[in-house]
Amino acid sequence: NAGVTQTPKFQVLKTGQSMTLQCAQDMNHNSMYWYRQDPGMGLRLIYYSASEGTTDKGEVPNGYNVSRLNKREFSLRLESAAPSQTSVYFCASSETGTGWEAFFGQGTRLTVV
């Protein structure tokens, strides 16, 4: 039972490089999310997708783009990485937006140098 799978687990980028973080869930959930976790700041929502074909900005969307490729997959793209984007990124999914348990992936630790 895989749940939410994120790749890669670790990544080091140079400033200005681009990359895509992949996320897939096998629970047939409608809603998917990308959060970033920084020390002392908890998790902050970057983007979310309430259902296949829709995406919306969260609290900290600047510098990121997302694609809800299908019901299973939700990717996060950094077009031109900056040191301020050094963080741990978590993908999550839930049946619907609220009132349901959110299941989290293991996280991607990204360092931008």
Next chain:
Amino acid sequence: GEDVEQSLFLSVREGDSSVINCTYTDSSSTYLYWYKQEPGAGLQLLTYIFSNMDMKQDQRLTVLLNKKDKHLSLRIADTQTGDSAIYFCAESSAGRRALTFGSGTRLQVQP
């Protein structure tokens, strides 16, 4: 906007009870959650409480909700070294599509 606050650190001895506190600002919160994050891992849901409840007990875990003061607490009875982790309080409301998390409380359990 919505805000969820927690203290950053708590240290207890093995066998003692731990109480982790959380305050929130959104009076329309419908569900309040406690998530646990072990080192190098994602978050796992521990328990949740609906906003019309005062208390919920689940084995060693007791959640207390004071809706008037917008205060949520998680009590862990007979705390074990395996309970060492970061605990996140989170809340949701019907008007928002995603959870709002606190900054997390790191629980350290000393043998």
